[in-house]
Amino acid sequence: MDELGDRTMDMTDSASTNQPLLEVKDLRVVLPLLEGNLVAADGVSFAIRPGRTLGLVGESGCGKTITAQSILKIAPRKARTDGRILLHYADRPATDIIGLGADDPELLKIRGGECAMIFQEPMTSFSPVHTIGNQLMETILLHRTRHRREAHDLAVAMLAKVGIPAPAETLKKYPHHLSGGMRQRAMIAMALASQPRLLIADEPTTALDVTVQAQVLRLMKDLQHDLGMAILYISHDLGVIARMADEVAVMYMGSIVEQAAVRDLLRTPMHPYTRGLMASVPRIGKKSGEPLQSIKGNVPVPINKPRACGFFPRCPVAIEGVCDRVVPPLTPVAAGHSAACFRYSEVVAAAGLDQGGANVH
Amino acid sequence: MLSYIVRRLGYMVVVLILISIVCFYIINLPPGSFIETFATQLEASGAPASQAQLDYLTVRYGLDQPLIVQYWNWIIPLVTHGDFGFSFEWQQPVWSLIADRLWLTIIVSLVSMVFVYAVSIPVAVYSATHQYSAGDYAVSFLGVIGLAVPNFLLALVLLVASARLFGITPTGLFSPEYMNAPWSWGRFVDLLIHLPVPVVVVGLAGTAATIRILRSQLLDEFQKQYVVTARAKGVPEGRLLFKYPFRVALNPIISTAGHLLPEIVSGSTIVAIVLGLPTIGPLLLRAIIAQDTYVAASSLMLLGVLTVVGVVLSDILLAVLDPRVRMGRSN
Numbered sequence: 001m002d003e004l005g006d007r008t009m010d011m012t013d014s015a016s017t018n019q020p021l022l023e024v025k026d027l028r029v030v031l032p033l034l035e036g037n038l039v040a041a042d043g044v045s046f047a048i049r050p051g052r053t054l055g056l057v058g059e060s061g062c063g064k065t066i067t068a069q070s071i072l073k074i075a076p077r078k079a080r081t082d083g084r085i086l087l088h089y090a091d092r093p094a095t096d097i098i099g100l101g102a103d104d105p106e107l108l109k110i111r112g113g114e115c116a117m118i119f120q121e122p123m124t125s126f127s128p129v130h131t132i133g134n135q136l137m138e139t140i141l142l143h144r145t146r147h148r149r150e151a152h153d154l155a156v157a158m159l160a161k162v163g164i165p166a167p168a169e170t171l172k173k174y175p176h177h178l179s180g181g182m183r184q185r186a187m188i189a190m191a192l193a194s195q196p197r198l199l200i201a202d203e204p205t206t207a208l209d210v211t212v213q214a215q216v217l218r219l220m221k222d223l224q225h226d227l228g229m230a231i232l233y234i235s236h237d238l239g240v241i242a243r244m245a246d247e248v249a250v251m252y253m254g255s256i257v258e259q260a261a262v263r264d265l266l267r268t269p270m271h272p273y274t275r276g277l278m279a280s281v282p283r284i285g286k287k288s289g290e291p292l293q294s295i296k297g298n299v300p301v302p303i304n305k306p307r308a309c310g311f312f313p314r315c316p317v318a319i320e321g322v323c324d325r326v327v328p329p330l331t332p333v334a335a336g337h338s339a340a341c342f343r344y345s346e347v348v349a350a351a352g353l354d355q356g357g358a359n360v361h
Numbered sequence: 362m363l364s365y366i367v368r369r370l371g372y373m374v375v376v377l378i379l380i381s382i383v384c385f386y387i388i389n390l391p392p393g394s395f396i397e398t399f400a401t402q403l404e405a406s407g408a409p410a411s412q413a414q415l416d417y418l419t420v421r422y423g424l425d426q427p428l429i430v431q432y433w434n435w436i437i438p439l440v441t442h443g444d445f446g447f448s449f450e451w452q453q454p455v456w457s458l459i460a461d462r463l464w465l466t467i468i469v470s471l472v473s474m475v476f477v478y479a480v481s482i483p484v485a486v487y488s489a490t491h492q493y494s495a496g497d498y499a500v501s502f503l504g505v506i507g508l509a510v511p512n513f514l515l516a517l518v519l520l521v522a523s524a525r526l527f528g529i530t531p532t533g534l535f536s537p538e539y540m541n542a543p544w545s546w547g548r549f550v551d552l553l554i555h556l557p558v559p560v561v562v563v564g565l566a567g568t569a570a571t572i573r574i575l576r577s578q579l580l581d582e583f584q585k586q587y588v589v590t591a592r593a594k595g596v597p598e599g600r601l602l603f604k605y606p607f608r609v610a611l612n613p614i615i616s617t618a619g620h621l622l623p624e625i626v627s628g629s630t631i632v633a634i635v636l637g638l639p640t641i642g643p644l645l646l647r648a649i650i651a652q653d654t655y656v657a658a659s660s661l662m663l664l665g666v667l668t669v670v671g672v673v674l675s676d677i678l679l680a681v682l683d684p685r686v687r688m689g690r691s692n
Contacts, residue, residue, distance in 0.1 A: 074592050103598065112595035124586040127605050129683055139594045174684045190594070 019088055020047035021230050022071070022115070022198055027083035029066050029075060029254075036303040040066040040079070042254040045330075048198065053224070053231040055245030055262065057238060057277070059299050063254040064234045068200045071232070072111050073097060087114060113143040116191035120203040122183035126175035132159075133171030136190045143194035158189040161226075162219060181212035185219065192223060199224075200232045205240065217243060238281050242266055250274050253302050253310030256330055260337040270339040273311045309342070317343060326351055362687065365680060369673050380665040381658075385432045388649065388657045394424050395449045395652045422449060435655060439662075446655030450648070455659045459641065463663060465534055466640040470625045470667075472556055473564040477621065478614075481568045485575035490602065492580060500572065507569030513631045516562045520636070523558070531558045532637040559636050563629045567621055575614055582606035608682075615679050619672035623664065 029041040041063045048054045056064045069075040071085055085097040087110060100107040116139075119125045126135055133155060140151040140158075152171070159167030162185040175183060184204060191199060201220065205213040217240065224231055233244045241248055241262070248265045250258040250273065258271040269275045276295040297314040309315070309323040318324070322342050330340040331350040342348055396419050403410045419425050423434055438444035445455035488500045524530045533540070534555045539548040582588065583606055591601050630642030641660050648656035680686045 072593050074589055108595045108597055110595070111593055117590075117593040119586060119590060121586055125590045127587040127591070127609070128685055129609055130604075135591075138591075138596065142595050176685060187590075 018049065021050045021088055022048045022232075023084075023086040023088070023094075024067070024071070025084040025086065027067060027070060027085065028081070029063070029070055030080045031066075031076065032078060032080065033303065039254050039302045039305050041070065042302070042305070044083075044251070044254070044256055046249050046256065046259065048230045048232055050197065050230050051224070051228045052246045053233055053244055055241035055248040056232060056234045056251060057236065057241050057248060058251035059236055059277075061299050061301070062251045064236075064251055065202055067251070068117070068202050068232060068234055071097065071198075071200060072115060072117060073100065073102070073107060074111075074117075109143070112139055112191075112196070113194050114196055115198040115200060116194060116196040117200040117202065118184070118187050118191045118204045120206050122180050122187050122207060123175075125187055126183065128175060130174075131171065132173055132175060132178070132186050136171065136186065136193060139190050139193045154193065155189075158193045159186065161223070162186070162189040162192075163215075164189070180208055181215065184208060184212075184216055188216070188219065188223070192227060192229070195227065196229055198230045198232065200234070202234045203236070206235070206237075213240075220244070238266075238277060250277070253299060253305070255310060255340065257311065257341070258337075258339045259330065260334075264334075264337050268334075268337075270333060270337065270344070271311075271341050272315050272317050272343070276314075276316075309340075319343075322353070326353065362680065365687075366677055369676060373669050373673050376669055377662075377666060380669070381436055381662055382432070384661040384665065385435065385654075385658050386428070388652075388654055388661070389428055389431075391652065393652065394419075395422070395654065396424060398651050399449070431654070435658060439659070445659040448648075448653055448656045450651050450653040450656070455655050458644065458656060459659060459663065462639055462641050462644055465638070466642070467667070468552075469534070469556070469559055469563065469629065469638065469640055470622060473560045473567070473625050473629075474618070474621060476560050476564040477567040477571055480564075481571035481575060482614075485572045485579065486602070486607065488572065488576045489579035489583070500576075504569040504572050507565050508573075510565070512562050512565060512629075513635045515565060516558075516632050516635045519558055519562065531555060534559070534638055559629075559632065559638055562632050562636070563625055567625060571614060571621075574617070575610060578610035578613060579606055582610050585609075612679065612683055615675055615682065617675075618678075619668070619675035622671035623668035627664070 023045075024047070025045050027041050027044040028039070031038040031040055044063070044067050046054060046056075056067065058064050066075050066079070070079075070081055073081075075081065081098055083098060086094040087097055088094045095106060095110070097107070097110060100110075126132065133152070136155045136158065137148070137151045140154050141148070144154060145151055155171055156167045159170055164170050164182060164185050170178070170182075170186070175186075178186060184207075188204070199220075204220070205216050208216060220231070221244070223229075231244070233241065235241050235244075245262045248260060248262050249256045250265070250271065252273050258265065258269070258274045260270075265274065266278070269278055273295070276293075279293040280295060295314055300310070300313065302310070306324075307327055308325060309318070309328050312318050312323045315323065319342055326342075328340040328342050328347050329350045330338050331344070331347045332338045333344040333346050340347060342351070342353075396415055399418070400410055400415055423431055426434075435446050438446070443456075445459065447453070448455050448458055451458055484500055488497045491497050520530055520532065534552055535548065536551050536555075539551045542548055585606070588601070588605055591605050592598075596604070627642070629638075629640065630646060632638070633640045633642040634646070641664065645657060645660040645664075647653075648660065
């Protein structure tokens with residue numbers, strides 16, 4: 001386990017420098033479909049600091065997953081990606097992942113080595129015809145060591161670390177021999193086996209039942225504490241985000257509409273969409289019979305998206321003539337708290353609009 | 362795994378017994394017998410046989426006995442001594458008639474299968490990895506043609522083309538001087554020269570079908586989460602293709618390999634007649650027309666054995682390759 005300990009030291013060192021580990025700048029992903037161009041991510045920017053967790057939250061189809069896929073360049077082949085995704089190193093200049101070619105050895109090193117990813121469906125994320133050990137050791141052989149013996153020992157240690165009983169026997173098993181929770185543990189083991197600096201978790205607990213979900217979340221927290229990796233945690237579940245994240249970015253229709261430290265965001269949500277999301281979380285203690293609130297309407301499909309606030313058609317406080325004409329930029333509206341809503345004078349100013357034009361509160 | 366194989370072999374024996382009964386019954390379904398065919402032939406040649414002669418032959422060949430007894434007289438020596446019976450028409454043991462043709466049938470079939478896979482697998486992989494490219498469209502177009510063109514027509518086209526272009530007609534599997542010669546290096550080389558045309562003709566439909574199956578399988582597998590997982594781990598694309606989606610996409614190919622063999626054998630009968638191939642197909646056809654019972658039944662039985670063995674082999678291979686199949690079968 002000494003190997004696993006090495007990087008923890010580096011991580012705490014670089015964490016103190018406060019330099020971001022990964023910066024996504026103005027990411028734009030367009031999927032050309034028969035019906036038109038689907039703008040899956042539209043000017044997404046965020047940064048993740050070493051050892052910290054950024055929660056990316058939003059409804060299905062808001063662009064969370066494609067944003068995460070873009071970081072590893074595993075988005076669908078026909079997706080057109082613009083912007084910059086900078087991976088910073090302590091000892092050399094940052095790499096722009098978007099600029100890397102599909103066969104670039106640097107990209108193959110980043111995938112699974114610098115940044116690993118775990119997925120929503122533990123049932124389908126493993127190849128059904130290869131053993132867990134084969135797939136886990138593949139990661140280790142790609143990124144850690146060339147010696148099979150050593151790779152085997154590392155794999156056993158990794159399975160033990162994620163709490164899988166009888167790790168050496170589990171290596172010989174096929175995915176269908178394991179339960180969903182165990183499979184997701186094995187998936188986490190596979191992702192972390194290469195000691196990545198960033199773990200991208202795309203709804204890793206959505207397919208699991210609640211008690212298993214709690215175990216897996218705790219496991220990820222513990223491993224982050226031990227190994228010191230940063231996490232990009234993607235979920236539609238504000239409860240899970242509240243538990244996991246240090247900072248939160250709320251996405252809606254391909255754009256980040258609000259970003260803040262988790263405490264600030266949950267205490268004083270500023271964007272009407274975030275408020276709607278929070279009001280629709282079921283809570284114990286609410287009077288029974290009281291209907292659960294929901295945001296009216298559905299997420300529109302962002303094909304040939306008009307130049308307007310994406311939330312305008314569903315927004316209870318929309319300003320006619322402003323919100324449907326101009327895209328509100330994401331602007332700091334309080335210390336460490338940004339929102340993209342014309343209800344705030346800072347946003348109106350940032351968009352270069354006349355203050356009187358919007359009914360500011 | 363061993364018990365699975367033993368069980369499969371047990372089923373195989375049962376299926377073969379059923380095949381032998383059904384074959385024998387169906388061959389004897391048409392009215393009349395070889396004796397009547399024989400009498401008609403003699404009459405046509407201007408030397409009709411007397412009724413006494415015909416009755417004598419009927420008794421000698423055991424054709425006066427009930428069908429079940431005839432079956433018994435055929436199957437028992439077959440199982441105990443490997444004796445396939447006697448051909449009425451050719452006046453020689455069935456085995457001596459079939460033996461050479463059987464080997465040639467197996468050679469043509471196996472070489473055709475190798476041709477099918479050697480061509481279709483790389484083409485399907487190219488087609489799937491270059492979906493909607495010009496090459497993919499060209500392959501799909503040729504594939505449709507390959508499926509749609511009857512193979513005897515293709516055989517005729519190749520014969521004509523070859524006669525026009527090279528001045529030779531590549532019929533048969535041997536040149537005249539090697540036709541009845543014993544096996545030698547020269548005869549083997551001669552066979553190799555004659556094989557390509559029948560192999561292409563016989564294998565074309567199978568190739569086209571396999572390309573289509575494997576291409577769509579691969580495209581399905583490319584979408585699967587485990588492929589994305591492997592890519593996200595940093596596995597290089599080429600290795601990823603062959604280790605993951607290709608491996609899973611092979612399953613239906615392996616499980617249908619057993620069916621390809623009989624398809625090639627039976628589908629090639631018309632081709633064999635057009636190209637004059639000394640395989641079992643034309644002999645079987647002739648035997649059925651002449652109601653030469655033992656030749657027909659024995660030929661069908663051998664084709665049945667080839668089929669069943671092929672299916673069992675592909676099932677076992679599938680169980681070896683896919684852990685999910687092993688699990689399902691052991692329960």
